[in-house]
Amino acid sequence: MVDSGEVMGRLPTIRDIAARAGVAVSTVSRALSNPARVSTRTREKIERIAAELEYVPSTQARSLSSGRTGTVALLVPDVTNPFYFDIVRGTQAQLKAGGYTQLLVDTEEATDVELQTLQRLRRSTDGIILAASRLTDQQLTGVAHQHPLVTINRPSADAPTVLLDTAEVMVQAIDHLASLGHTSVAYAAGPVSSWSNHRRWHAIEQAALKRNMVPHRLGPYAPKRSSGAAAADAALGAKVTAVIAFNDLLAIGMLQRLAERGVGVPRDISLVGCDDIFGADFCNPPLTTISCPIEQAGRVAVSMLMAQLNPLAGSTLRKMAKIPGHLVIRSSTGDARQEA
Structure with a gap:
């Protein structure tokens, strides 16, 4: 054998x-x-x-004669963010099984870097997967018309997309906080250029108002742990009893700052993150957060891209794949602080 x-x-x-x-x-x-x-x-x-x-699939074995490169690029805004680790694993496994090599690119949370990189990759890759793209709708349309493209967490009318439905779970987070007696909540916002950021705030604002909670928007903040100190100070200044952070890294930074200031979590303020990254359950206290099957999103994105590269006769390209998430309740949320 x-x-x-x-x-x-x-x-x-x-x-x-x-x-x-x-x-x-x-x-x-x-x-x-x-x-x-x-x-x-x-x-x-x-x-x-x-x-x-x-x-090696037969389509890839013929890549030399067909002009194919056998390479697919995955672009992420920040390769050091643990959220993207599972996306990388999912795309890598699926591409390897399909006979493709993955090229990983860090676009540094910068729209101009992302756009310039896409232009350079057109001739050296067969297709591109964009995770949490910071491009405008018009820019995404231009890219989709020039090269096979799939996006993750950034819908486009001209490209298939995989959506991790964290915004829907924000409603679950508001319900959880309301059940604990919270009447005010702040959202520590992420990058202005993030589509997910705007969608999450809209979900939080609408859900809070329906439950007679007062919503506050703080930031924007870079989605990094180092931004947590400023976000924590702003939350204390807003005098809210609960905060939902754009992502876990920001929430972990807030936990550290609140501890430095002697503010108890959840005794004085409750905190919710998003992404359920590795280490979210190791915090002190362990972080309540929103969890989605991130690796599955990477696999599905590759499948949608392969459907473009190797279309079957009579088949219809899938335009949207929505992957649901759920709220993971840990010790960073508790009963609302009662004012004296």
Whole structure:
């Protein structure tokens, strides 16, 4: 038995993968082209065997003659933000199974860097996945018309998108805080150029008003732990009893600043983050936050891009994939402070 490379003097095929995995050829095909249609255990087994055999899809084996590069770029605003780690893992695994190489680019939370990078990548990649793009609608339209594109958390009328529905879970967070007796809540906002930031504030504002809570918007702040001190000071100045932060990094920075000032969490103020990054449950206190299956978003984005690169006759491209999230309640939220 040959574990990698050629199988009996030829390139491995999906039939070889199916034989090794003990599944039908059609199951292998679905796992590599539409992973949501097979179980996680089966998909992971097939991906592992495909990697061992160094399987290359026929479309990629012909890439040289077709002008394909076999490379897909993933652009993220901040490669050091743990939120993007799972997106990178999801896209990497799915692209590898499809015979593609991933190129990871950090756009530094800068619109001009993102746009310049996209222009340079047009000739060196087969497609692009944009995570949390900071581009305008007009800029995204221009990119989508020039190159195969899928966005994550940044809808565009001209490109398929994967949406982690954190805004909907913001309503759950407001319900949770209301149940604890909070009557005022602040949102520590993220970057002005972030589409998710505006959507989350709108959800918080509307949900708070419906529940007779007074909403405050603070910031904007860079989505980094170092911005937490300023956000915490602003929250104390606003005299609110609860804060929802744009992301966990900002919330963790706020926890540190509040501790420095002798403010108890949740005794004096409750705090909610967003993303459920690694370490959110290690904080003191552990952080209540919004969680979504981030790695799945990366996999789905690749599947949507592959549908553009290798379209099936008569098939319709999927334009939107919405992935729901949920509120994870930990010790950073508690009963509202009672004024003397």
